[in-house]
Amino acid sequence: MPENNQEKQIIEYEYPKFSRIAFSNILDFLLCALLALAIFIPTKKIVESNGEYSKNSEDFDALKIESNLYIYSSEKSRVQDVVSFYNASTKYSQSEMEDDLSKRLDNFIVFLTNKVSVSTGEEVKKIYDDFRLSDSLLYNGSKYFILENNTVSKNVAANIPSKEYIENVYKAYIDKYALGQFIAKDEVALNYQKYFSNMLFFVELPISIGLGLLIYFYLIPLCFSRGKRTIGKLAFHIGVVNSKCLSPKFWEFTVNFLIFFILECLLSLVALGIPLIISFSMCAFSKKKQNFHNYITGFYLVDTTQKIYKSFDEIVKNELNSKDPVNFRQK
Numbered sequence: 001m002p003e004n005n006q007e008k009q010i011i012e013y014e015y016p017k018f019s020r021i022a023f024s025n026i027l028d029f030l031l032c033a034l035l036a037l038a039i040f041i042p043t044k045k046i047v048e049s050n051g052e053y054s055k056n057s058e059d060f061d062a063l064k065i066e067s068n069l070y071i072y073s074s075e076k077s078r079v080q081d082v083v084s085f086y087n088a089s090t091k092y093s094q095s096e097m098e099d100d101l102s103k104r105l106d107n108f109i110v111f112l113t114n115k116v117s118v119s120t121g122e123e124v125k126k127i128y129d130d131f132r133l134s135d136s137l138l139y140n141g142s143k144y145f146i147l148e149n150n151t152v153s154k155n156v157a158a159n160i161p162s163k164e165y166i167e168n169v170y171k172a173y174i175d176k177y178a179l180g181q182f183i184a185k186d187e188v189a190l191n192y193q194k195y196f197s198n199m200l201f202f203v204e205l206p207i208s209i210g211l212g213l214l215i216y217f218y219l220i221p222l223c224f225s226r227g228k229r230t231i232g233k234l235a236f237h238i239g240v241v242n243s244k245c246l247s248p249k250f251w252e253f254t255v256n257f258l259i260f261f262i263l264e265c266l267l268s269l270v271a272l273g274i275p276l277i278i279s280f281s282m283c284a285f286s287k288k289k290q291n292f293h294n295y296i297t298g299f300y301l302v303d304t305t306q307k308i309y310k311s312f313d314e315i316v317k318n319e320l321n322s323k324d325p326v327n328f329r330q331k
Contacts, residue, residue, distance in 0.1 A: 036212030
């Protein structure tokens with residue numbers, strides 16, 4: 001660490017081992033993630049209470065129900081896809097579920113034909129028929145469906161139980177194909193999906209993550225007048241000092257946080273985490289254990305088993321009041 005001869009004092013600090021730094025970082029990011037999650041829940045509620053969001057949500061739910069792939073669950077008080085609905089329900093017999101799911105898939109194709117185009121309906125029907133007639137869809141060597149007079153119908157002669165049709169045909173097709181076809185083929189549904197995805201990735205998550213980072217890595221350290229410590233650093237006895245080997249001042253720590261927030265965290269969201277990986281690698285392999293934002297601002301991580309001072313005047317006062325003056329040296 002840099003030497004400082006003001007008041008003829010040279011401060012001595014020990015660098016913490018990298019293992020302690022790594023564990024403190026892991027703890028910090030886990031706690032920050034929990035904080036961001038706690039912020040996300042009320043943030044989502046606030047966003048959902050917006051008039052435009054509520055209107056789009058209601059319209060999208062209505063379209064989902066119209067597609068026949070979704071149903072309103074009075075128990076859950078929300079719209080669910082039919083597979084999830086039946087998986088959670090015990091009110092219906094196997095034959096009732098089989099009949100309903102079969103009709104819903106037929107009506108889904110009619111929905112696409114009427115809402116999108118005839119060609120789209122025909123395209124999806126062919127995919128559905130090919131799925132039902134697949135050679136891999138067998139029960140005791142017999143096919144679930146057969147082709148008669150250019151029409152796909154159940155293989156009644158095979159005497160296949162309703163449960164097999166429910167699980168291996170209808171639920172399987174809805175989960176693997178139909179739900180995706182609903183979004184991909186219907187432009188209106190796709191636009192609704194894009195709207196909610198944009199609200200999640202560009203409003204709800206950024207607000208939650210941003211506030212989580214601000215509170216955890218900026219406001220909490222400001223509560224520590226010496227060493228500007230996070231909870232992870234506190235747990236592993238690590239503090240922060242500036243280039244003068246003193247506890248960072250408010251403005252210094254603010255600049256340090258902004259570099260961390262903008263150049264590492266925000267850039268990592270669009271650069272697949274590369275800035276954070278580079279910063280962590282700098283800390284792991286550099287002699288002075290400095291990550292990127294600490295390197296730029298001249299900050300150092302130090303062992304807090306020794307006192308971190310706020311000013312050189314405080315050092316002088318400490319020596320004058322001590323029977324055995326402390327010799328401050330730098331390693």
